[in-house]
Amino acid sequence: MPGIKDVAARAGVSVATVSRALNRHPSVSEEARARVLAAVEELGYRPNAVARSLRTDQTRTLGLVISDVMNPYFTELARAVEEEARALGYSVIIGNADERPELQDHHIRNLVDRRIDGLLVSPTDGGTPLLLDTARAGTPVVFVDRWIPGADDVDVPVVRSDGRGAVRDLVAHLHRLGHRRLAIIAGPAATTTGSERVEAFREALAAHGLELPDAYIGQGDFQAGSGRRATERFLDLPEPPEAVFAADNLMALGALDAVRARGLRVPDDIALAAFDDIPWFVHTGPPVTAIAQPTGELGRAAVRALVDRIEGRTARSVTLPARLVVRRSCGEDGETHPQKRSDP
Amino acid sequence: MPGIKDVAARAGVSVATVSRALNRHPSVSEEARARVLAAVEELGYRPNAVARSLRTDQTRTLGLVISDVMNPYFTELARAVEEEARALGYSVIIGNADERPELQDHHIRNLVDRRIDGLLVSPTDGGTPLLLDTARAGTPVVFVDRWIPGADDVDVPVVRSDGRGAVRDLVAHLHRLGHRRLAIIAGPAATTTGSERVEAFREALAAHGLELPDAYIGQGDFQAGSGRRATERFLDLPEPPEAVFAADNLMALGALDAVRARGLRVPDDIALAAFDDIPWFVHTGPPVTAIAQPTGELGRAAVRALVDRIEGRTARSVTLPARLVVRRSCGEDGETHPQKRSDP
DNA sequence: ATCCCTCTTGTAATCGTTTCCACAAGGAGG
DNA sequence: CCTCCTTGTGGAAACGATTACAAGAGGGAT
Known part of the structure; x- marks a missing residue:
């Protein structure tokens, strides 16, 4: 692989000039630049990023x-x-x-x-x-x-994105549909997204005079398996929740698995919603209501x-709002069929 | 950020010795090695990968x-x-x-x-x-x-993986379910996976005495949108296909969209299968039959x-076989409910 | 004591760039 | 004609590591 020296020799100039020509340094004659460029072309020279980085x-x-x-x-x-x-x-x-x-x-x-x-x-x-x-x-x-x-x-x-508003919308949506016993599958408490989402959910419930009992908080790890296990535990409860909110998309998938495995149906037997909207949620059975981050x-x-x-x-922190995307997994007040306008 | 020189100075040895100690070169005394390691620890030294790469x-x-x-x-x-x-x-x-x-x-x-x-x-x-x-x-x-x-x-x-056998299995599966008019959404002809899959499909059809008319070959680009468009064109045909095989998972998704948008249902109105199995296919409505690559x-x-x-x-080329995973999107001879044993 | 190993160490060259500095050539201004 | 800029150029010193080579120290054999 040719180096800058080869280019210099071929163009009849020094390596310094080659470097300058290539880095559009102002003080290099039009003629030298042209010769360098030609040599570069002929040799197929590519600057070595490693050497450049070192310097x-x-x-x-x-x-x-x-x-x-x-x-x-x-x-x-x-x-x-x-x-x-x-x-x-x-x-x-x-x-x-x-x-x-x-x-x-x-x-x-x-x-x-x-x-x-x-x-x-x-x-x-x-x-x-x-x-x-x-x-x-x-x-x-x-x-x-x-x-x-x-x-x-x-x-x-x-x-990051702030889901607080969207979580409020979600809870209002669930409430409107008649759901009162609402549960959440949380992420690891040590991650901010893990704990924040639980807090936002709890606050939103409070605004409707609802509680979030400990039994309705599942501990997940953002992986599908944990979503399934948490959901199974919910379903085993003497009084299972009417709706489950998964703190990320993978755990929602696990939840879907769990209710299906019991022969139950979403949303008829239990409602489901997720944090993080992803293209696939449009195609699941049923399409799942989710909070979409930008x-x-x-x-x-x-x-x-x-x-x-x-x-x-100087760089500033940025917080962008998330928004609720209603589909069918919580009950029938959302879109019942994919709409033309929602096409990409 | 400390360099190898700083480590050398601190350990009271030369840079060469530091380098040798760090690269487990045999000829460096136990004592020198210990001093170097200590210095490295104290300074939090990390070798500069850029310089090392250059050399x-x-x-x-x-x-x-x-x-x-x-x-x-x-x-x-x-x-x-x-x-x-x-x-x-x-x-x-x-x-x-x-x-x-x-x-x-x-x-x-x-x-x-x-x-x-x-x-x-x-x-x-x-x-x-x-x-x-x-x-x-x-x-x-x-x-x-x-x-x-x-x-x-x-x-x-x-x-790469050879889908030929799996495609034969798929066509047999479709044939057994009574489907005779089979269509494919192909990838770009210029990609090998684009053209190969069409060929495999055509051959498998021939084995059952079936043809693959040009109208039943949709041109896609491995993106969801093209899958949708190709499927719409199929559905507009005077005699639409009974089954559609998408050459990748994204186009299958587009196909699913298209048949849903018409108010039709998979697999009742039209069967669907895809190349490339992905976790999501378990959760779509209905779960889709796919060819899984390893x-x-x-x-x-x-x-x-x-x-x-x-x-x-010397390195040899490798070809691994793909296999058919039957689900519900082609009709009811596959699993009707997620099975316990298929859990991860 | 001399020679010859082996073991350990240090000095310095090297990798391919960029860039500081010196310098030559040429033009302008005195 | 001298000085002072400006412009273009080349030589050589970095950057931070690895490694060839030389060399000192110590030990055993002669």
């Missing part, structure tokens, strides 16, 4: 550590992140933590070893000092979707915030 | 270019690839080509600029000389899932082949 101390690469690639919510997020990053001239390396703190640490370590310019993290459960230490050590970090409470002393913007916008905003920090500007 | 001319990084991250099939593949790579001591950078040749080229260029050690590609439609040129230029390349025909002169192993195994085998090539061993 300039920047890799133009962002790290993205997410908790579960297989979760459609995160794939959509990752896609948006990559697009915006590319538009801004950055590449993205994705690390999949699989909801395991030690894997998250592995990826963070790997990414800082590679000297990425900044880090985008949706932290998993569990105490990992490494992440905060990294931020403290000077690597620009932005949290997206979830965040870690102890981040006050170090400047880490949080880009996922793409979240990803883009996060990248912009991170790049702002990287390039020396 | 050693290897990045221990693999590039993975796939055609669509949002497609669950590819996310699963990506996940398996990352896992196997990690086990072998490599990192993975994913590039999402979004079924667009120019984006694919962008990523390939970006990856070779970063001097990745090897490239895993599931090529998109369309002639892109860059990919083959890269392979010819010496970068180890392995094709996964799809491949490019002109790759004979250059050593590029192909890791996706994880494919990803792992591809990584092993690529690493073999990188590390100087």
Whole structure:
């Protein structure tokens, strides 16, 4: 693979001139530039990003550590992140933590070893000092979707969406349909999205004079299996809930499994709703009512915030509202057939 | 961020010794090694992967270019690839080509600029000389899932799955259920998976004495929208097909949309089957019969082949069989309820 | 005492860029 | 004609690691 020296020799100039020509440095003659460009073309020269990074101390690469690639919510997020990053001239390396703190640490370590310019993290459960230490050590970090409470002393913007309003809408929707015994399958208490959603749900219930008994709080881990188990426990209760709200899409899927396995039907026997809307919810039987985050916008905003920090500007936290998307899984006041207008 | 020099100073040895201690070079005294390790610990030193790569001319990084991250099939593949790579001591950078040749080229260029050690590609439609040129230029390349025909002169192993047998099973299944007019929604003819699946389908039909008229071949692009459009065209036919086979999961989804939008029902009014099984197909209404590729195994085998090539061993192409998973979308001879045993 | 290993260490070259500095050439202004 | 800019260029020093080579120390055999 030809190097800058080969180009220089071929163009009859020095390596310095080649470098300048390629980096559109102003002081290089039109003639030299042309010769360099020609040589580059002839040799098929491509600058070595590794060497360049070593010299300039920047890799133009962002790290993205997410908790579960297989979760459609995160794939959509990752896609948006990559697009915006590319538009801004950055590449993205994705690390999949699989909801395991030690894997998250592995990826963070790997990414800082590679000297990425900044880090985008949706932290998993569990105490990992490494992440905060990294931020403290000077690597620009932005949290997206979830965040870690102890981040006050170090400047880490949080880009997330607020589901409070949408949860209120959901509870009102359920209430209107006559449901009174409402349960939730929560995420890990250690994640912010885990605890927040329970709180929002509890508050919304209170506004209707309803309680959230402990028996109606299932402990999940954002994976389908836990959703199924929690739902089975609900169904075993002497007085099972009339509606179940899953704190993410995978657990909702598990819940759907569980009620089906008992020969029960959604929404006739029990209503179901989920946090995180995903394309598949349109096609499930029945289509499930969900709270939709502006996922793409979240990803883009996060990248912009991170790049702002990287390039020396100040970055602010961003909170975008989520909204309720009513389908059929809670009962018949939503759309009964897919509507033409809801086509993409 | 401390460098190897700082560690050397702190440990009272030379940088060479530090490097040797860290790379478990045999000839370094127990005492020196201990001092180095202590210094590393105290300073929180992490070796700079960029500098190391420049010197050693290897990045221990693999590039993975796939055609669509949002497609669950590819996310699963990506996940398996990352896992196997990690086990072998490599990192993975994913590039999402979004079924667009120019984006694919962008990523390939970006990856070779970063001097990745090897490239895993599931090529998109369309002639892109860059990919083959890269392979010819010496970068180890392995094709996964799809491949490019002109790759004979250059050593590029192909890791894929053969759906021929499963397609025969599917057609037999459909035939047994009484379906005679069978249609297919094909992928882009330029992709191997696009054309191969049509051929397999046609052959399987022939075995039952059935034809595949042109009107029953829909042209899709592996995206949901094209599946919907193709299905609408089928339904507008004077004699619409009794069963539709979509060549990937996204187009199957589009097909499902289309028949629902007409107020028709699967499988009563029309049967549906898909290539690529994904977790969601269990939960759709109705659960859809699909041909399952051993996706994880494919990803792992591809990584092993690529690493073999990188590390100087010879790599062989791999073909794994796919299998038919019968559910309810073709009619009632499959499982009518989710079975306990099919639980993960 | 000399020679020759082996074991451990340090010095310095190297990877492919970018960029600081010096310098030559040419034009403008005195 | 000298000085002072401006413009374009090349030489060489970084960046932070790995590694070839040289060399000192110690030990055993002669």
